[in-house]
Amino acid sequence: MFVILVYDTAVERNPKVLKTCRKYLHWTQRSHFQGELSTAQYRALMAALDGVIDPEHDSIVAYTTRSPDLVESTTLGLPLGGPGEIL
């Protein structure tokens, strides 16, 4: 499946969230990853993130489609995964 993941987490938890996402997906923009995963990988990623965030303060949204072919992406400005990589 194709996964788009966006997080809005407190600064102190950002490094752990970033590290967890990097294990499974490609960094796209600040707080934003994408990639292709198996169902098992997707479940493992979401379970890992669930253990890292504080559900009272943080938010993670994952969008999935069966195939990347179902999604068209358009970028304005700096390209995906460009030089602006920051926490």
Added chain:
Amino acid sequence: MFVILVYDTAVERNPKVLKTCRKYLHWTQRSHFQGELSTAQYRALMAALDGVIDPEHDSIVAYTTRSPDLVESTTLGLPLGGPGEIL
């Protein structure tokens, strides 16, 4: 079409980007909107954003699918469009 839009823009341009996105889409999370648009609305949104950002420093990614039915979304932590609305 269903649109997921994520931006990574410099602080000084965030209010304009936010205002432009709000005209067309629903705020979801910090720097993250979604919604259903016609092709004409989508083009108008992207043209407006193109006029607001600095392409040397900012980045906007828009994902589109023909229908929201093609996308499944899962949220961990705070719900979509929750109380944490900030610039």
